[in-house]
Amino acid sequence: MKLRRFSGLSFRNLRARFQRTLLTAVGIVLGVGIVFGVLTLSTTMSGTFEELFTRAYGSADLTVTAAGGSGGFGRKAVEEVRGYEGVESAAPRYSLSSSLILDKVQKNGLPEVRSMRLFGIEPQSAELATGFELTDGHFPRSGNELTLDGGSAKNAGLKIGDTVTVGTPEGPKKLKLVGLLRIPGGSFGGLAFGMAPLPFAQNAFDKQGQISGIAVEAADGVSVSDLGQRLDRELGEGLQAERSEKRTQEISGQLQGFKIALLFFAGTSLFVGAFLVFNALSMTILERTRELGMLRALGSTRAMIARSVIVEAILLGVIGSLLGVLFGYGMARGLVYLFGRAFLFEITDLVLSPFALVSAIVVGIVVTVVAALYPAMKAGRVSPVEAMRARSAGAAAETGHSRGPSLLAPVLGLALAGAGIPWIYYLARNLSSSLDGLIYASGIAAIIAAFLGISLIIPVLVRPLAALFSPVLRLLLGLEGRMAAANATRNRARTALTAAALMVGISLVVAFSALGGSLLGSIQDYLDGSLGSDYVVQPTQQNSDAGFSATLPEKVSRVRGFEKATSIVSTFRQDGKKVDAVFGVDQNYPEIFRVDYAAGGSDAFSKLKNGDALVGKQLAKDRGLGMGSRIELLGPKGKKKYRVEGILENDIVGGGMGIYLSKEILASDFNETQSEFLAIKARPGSDREALARRIEAVLEDYPQFTLYSNAEWKAQIESDFNRQYVFFYAIMGVSVAVSAFGVVNTLSMSVFERTREIGILRAVGTTRLQIGRLIIDEGIVISLIGCLIGVALGSLLGYLFVQGSGAGGFEIDFYYPKLPALAALLSGLFIGIFAGLLPARSAARKGIVEAVQYE
Amino acid sequence: MENGAGIAVETVGLEKIYGEGSTAVRALEDVSLAFPNGEFAAIMGPSGSGKSTLLHILGALDKPTSGRVVIGGTELSGLSDKKLTLLRRERMGFVFQFFNLIPTLSAEENVLLPVLIAGKKPDKYGERLDELLDLVKLTGRRTHRPDELSGGEQQRVAIARALIKFPDIILADEPTGNLDSKTGAEVLGLLEESAARFEQTILMVTHDPRAAATAGRAIFLSDGRVVDEAIDPDQDEILKRIRTLESDG
Known part of the structure; x- marks a missing residue:
């Protein structure tokens, strides 16, 4: 062309x-x-x-739920809704956390369990109750019939007509598979999805006469939003009607x-x-x-x-x-x-x-x-x-840079970093619990300002840092090391920029692992030092929120060697944009979870019986709650008020934002009775292993739950953390990879610039190997500068994050991320070496005559 | 040539000072020269005599500290960078010591570069291109890249590039500096021929007495001043004058 x-x-x-x-x-x-x-x-x-x-x-036009968004309410509301003008049809349902218990037995001798969301429905309105399409068989009609999503059925090797075991708070129940459903994407996020007759669901989950939602279809020609408003107004304080898509939007808004x-x-x-x-x-x-x-x-x-x-x-x-x-x-x-x-x-x-x-x-x-x-x-x-x-461009460039960076850049850098870092701290300290878009954006802007600020300061640091490395490099790498350090300072602006790029990724990784490590360390510390229980019972599947009724704790309490236990019932109450995490606890709670009060005495706990509340420190601060203030929660019985009788200094369960009521109140006001978590204390001097075996025997009827010792639980939490961190590290690692390419780029520029010099070095007897090492060592100097500053900044950011996050209720101790920091420094070494390989090769291969003649 | 005055380039009292205060270097001092249309002038002098600085100013590449430069009747002082750029584009051609061809372009693309810079269609210069390639004897190598050409060929490409847009003035900076004597002579012959054929003014800075001998006038600079001049000089004459200059200095 x-x-x-x-x-x-x-x-x-x-x-x-x-x-x-x-x-x-x-x-x-x-x-x-x-x-x-x-x-x-x-x-x-x-x-x-x-x-x-x-x-x-x-999938229906409108959804009626208990006020506050969840919890059971009486089945009779369905007839009431059906009676409204403009309502074409209405379908009741009860949405439950359950599990699928397979015949397959695992290595540990327990059956394999899958988490399942189970909908109790009525046969005549099954189609409206959920939006999943039936692909085979029929919807459950009566008795113990089950319709399951096709993906899970296939996965478990189940066919229509087979008997399926379903976990319930009252032990496993056998159901007959009568139909298959199609789920878009093939799976409900890895959960199984099932439908069973409403009476079965109500009985098995001890929710007699209750439902958790009504799907409502408006008649033709009726305005859906008008109908929704009318229902919302007229159904009474305990129920709310919303357009169905609004609920969906709220869920995705939370993401x-x-x-x-x-x-x-x-x-x-x-x-x-x-x-x-x-x-x-x-x-x-x-x-x-x-x-x-x-x-x-x-x-x-x-x-x-x-x-x-x-x-x-x-x-x-x-x-x-x-x-x-x-x-x-x-x-x-x-x-x-x-x-x-x-x-x-x-x-x-x-x-x-x-x-x-x-x-x-x-x-x-x-x-x-x-x-x-x-x-x-x-x-x-x-x-x-x-x-x-006549001079070569490179030479001209170097003399141009030898004046060094102006004073303006580092001053501006200090100003940026000086503004950014305190702002990060302030945000983390005061607003971490109520992050909305703008605050988030300003926090990110502050981090970027800190990065830019430090990047502007780096040129000033290049020379002292290189000087710092220089004797070490000389010791480790000989004369080439010292020369390489000097070379790295020759174009300080470029070295600084390359190092700054590396700093960004490294500091994020270090800061993030500082936060994670501190959180994990503090939780483990708490489990070691303050937790009064020896064992916990939790769902076997981590993605399960299956609950148990009073039956399970009661059976466990009869086991020999048992001293005491506490379980927690939880619910989320929504009121407009505000969502509260509410926990129902019993009198054993403070004996197992150490409770420190910011306000209210040690008798505060006993006041829960009277219908009073305890709240987390951060929540109290955000809402301006003090002793004697009242908090208002929406539920199936309408608006309920609770007097604050204590403020928790260390709200470990609610992360500083929890509201604690008695279990009885959760049952009476919100129809919430199922617990997801049971902490058990062994009687002093009892045989722990025997106790564990006995509890495990009780759990044979509840394969959806597993017993963990504190050590196992700790390990479990750690592996959860690690799994999630891999995900974040993968994203952050890309920026480290990009900056590694930056080092390659800079080194090849150095080689290009110094073609003549390399020729002269070769002419006076420097070997190819020495030339190559010169380049690689320069790469090491550059990337070590980047990683060192990255680790320093990352540690600082991490410390600020930790200080901020701990403010709410669960005090986090700062655990210095020793391993990640060490890994970051080592990676600096490796990046330097690997980035240097190609440029070093091309430098070593330059013909002497050609290089010396080079313009 | 529309220049009625008959003077292609004129300078009056040029002075150029680099730096400030105690480190200031006076590169040119009171240089007043006039180059008539069609003249082939060589500017000579030892290193540091200011000859390159003079060429930069004559070529509107650099501005004098004081004094005037008039090119084809246009007074340069006070012109913006953009105006100076357009002046170079329209009226001047440059030949450099290091050829300065773009390595990624073929010989003919390099020749056409000034046309592209001026935003003109290269097709309109097809005939001119052929004529120039013929002149510099590169018709057979028009699609070759600079690295496939010898030094002499590269400089011939550069000369064709300098001529493509019919400039009034050609500025040459050591055009033979990187060539052997035979190729150098060829290149100078080309410059001379084109100056005669297209009535162009050629201003050439050189060290080389043989190159200067090709010119119609040689101007000698020393320490930023014009110290001597020779009309239609031959090589011996030039060598003699240089020796005199050196013994003076």
């Missing part, structure tokens, strides 16, 4: 510097890839949740914060990718100083030159972003898989949205172009006189 326009030069430039282009593009490809991956994960998550919840709860955090982690990769683009383009311009001077001499205007650099950036951005989304599809698959593992919510189908596609590409191009603005401006400023200069 013949060059037809001046702008065509940009294409040629990219093509001519293919390797550089590729290396630069890698940053964009990975950055756009992970952003696209996260956006796709987000849409997939929302899409899957919405679809499932719409099907499960809201917002999570999504923003993910996007932030992914965005840092692009941010780091921008560093790469900036560096590479700046270098290209230095290399081409004479050429640019010639173009200026020949009559190109400054704007034309600047534009040609921008065009180059746009091309780079377009190519990188397009490859990025291709690559991002793979990343999205990986993320969805990791998400499923981390949060026990399986997603099988990716939702590809045009929005994610377009925004990832646009963001990729914009970031590339923004990173190119300054280099483009510099390119325009090249004097036409440069065309006549």
Whole structure:
């Protein structure tokens, strides 16, 4: 293709510097890839949740529930609703946490268990009660009939006509499989989904006469929202009617914060990718100083030159972003898989949205172009006189930089970091419990300000840090090490930028692991030091919220060696936008969970019997609650008020935001009676192993529950943490990978710049190996600077996060992430070595004569 | 040539000072010169004599600290960078010591570069391109890249590039500096021929007495001042004058 326009030069430039282009593009490809991956994960998550919840709860026009959003209410409300004008049909249901108990026996001798959401329905209105389509057989009609989702049935090897065991608070029940359902995406997030006759559900779960929701279909020509408002008003205080999609939207709205955090982690990769683009383009311009001077001499205007650099950036951005989304599809698959593992919510189908596609590409191009603005401006400023200069561009560049960074940059950097870091602390300390979009955004802005600020300070730190490494390097790596350290300081701006890019990823990883490690450490500490129980009973499946009634604790309490136990009933009460976590506890609670009071004495607990409440410290602070204040909760009996008789200093269960009532109140006011958690204390001096065996014997009837010793429980919590961390590390690791490519880029620039010098070194007898090591050592110096600063900043951020998060109710002690920090420093070493390999090879291979003659 | 005055380039009292205060270096001092249309002038002088600085200012690449430069009747002082750029684009051609070809472009694309920079259609210059390639004897190598050409060929491409847009003035900075003597002579012959054929003014900075001998006038600079001048000089004459200059200095 013949060059037809001046702008065509940009294409040629990219093509001519293919390797550089590729290396630069890698940053964009990975950055756009992970952003696209996260956006796709987000849409997939929302899409899957919405679809499932719409099907499960809201394919009908309206949904009637107990006020506050959950809990049982009387079946008779159905007839009342059916009697309303404008109501075409109404279907009652009871949504329950249950489990599927398979015949397959595992290694530990217990049957395999699957978590299951079970809907009790009435046969004549089964179709309306949930939105799932029947593919085979029929809906449950009477007795012990069950309809199951096709995926789970297939997975468990069940056919219509088979007998299925279902776990209930009263022990396992046998049901007959009579029909199969189709679930979009093949699975209800990894949960089984079943439907059984309402009377069966009510009896097996001890909810006689109750339902938890009514699906309502409006008659033709009736305004759904008018009908909804009328029902909401007229059904009484204890019931609420909402458009079904509103409930679904609320559920996906709750994912917002999570999504923003993910996007932030992914965005840092692009941010780091921008560093790469900036560096590479700046270098290209230095290399081409004479050429640019010639173009200026020949009559190109400054704007034309600047534009040609921008065009180059746009091309780079377009190519990188397009490859990025291709690559991002793979990343999205990986993320969805990791998400499923981390949060026990399986997603099988990716939702590809045009929005994610377009925004990832646009963001990729914009970031590339923004990173190119300054280099483009510099390119325009090249004097036409440069065309006549004999010196090589690299030499000119170095003398240009030897003046060092101006004072302005570090001062600005200090100001940015000085503003950003305290703001992060303030946010974490005061607002971590009520994160909304704006606060989140300002927190992210503060972190970015801190990153930018530190990046601006790094050039000043390069020389002292390199000087610090220098004797160590000399000791470890000989003369090359010392020379490499000196080389790294020759273009401080570039070294600093490369190191800064690495710092971003490393500090995020360290900060995040500091937060996680501290949280985990504190929880384990609490379990070791303060928990008064020896064993806990929890659902076998981690994604299960199956509950038990009073029967199970009662059976356990009769076991020899048992001293006492406490169980917790929980419910969420919603009132407008406000959602409260409410816990029903008994008198044994304070004897097993150590309770410290911020207000109210030790007798506060006994006042729960009278219908009073205890609240977490953070909740009290947020709502301005004090002793004697009243809190209001919505339930099937309408609005109920409770007097605050104590404020918990250490609200471990509710994370500072919990409301504690007596179990009796939860049963009477909210119809909530099932517990999910049982903590058991052994009688002092009893045989623990024998006790555990006896409890396990009781649990044989409840395979959906498992007994954990404190040590097992601790290990379980740790493995949960680790699983979730893998997911986050995967996202953050991308930015570290991008910055590693930045090190490669910088080193190849160094090699290019010093071609002549390398030739001279070779001419005076330096071996190829020594030249190669010189380059690799420089890589180590650069990446160690980045990692060292990253670990320092990450530790600080982590400390701030921990201080902030601990403010609410559960005080978190700061556990320094020793292993992650050490790993980060080691990775600095490895990144330096691996990034140096190729450039070192090309440096070592330069012909001596050619290099010495090089202009 | 629309220049009625007959003077292509004129300078009056040029002065150029680099740096400030005690580190200031006076590169040019009171340089007043006039180059008539069609003249082929060589500017000579030892390193640091200011000859490159003078060429930069004559080529509107750099601005003098004081004094005036008039090119084709246009006074340069006070012109914006953009105006200067357009002036270079429309009226000047440059030949550099290091050829300065773009390595990613073929010979003919390099020649057409000024046309592309001016935003004109390369097709309109097809005939001119053929003529110039013929002149510089590169018709057979038009699609070759610079790295496939010898030094002499590269400089011939650069000369064709300087001529493509019919400039009034050609500025050459050590055009033979990187060439052997035979190739250097060829390149100079080309410059001379084109100046005669297209009535162009050529201003050339050189170290090389043989190169300067091709020119119609040689101007000698020392310590930023014009110290001597020779009309139609031959090589011996130039060598003699250089020796005198050196013994003075």
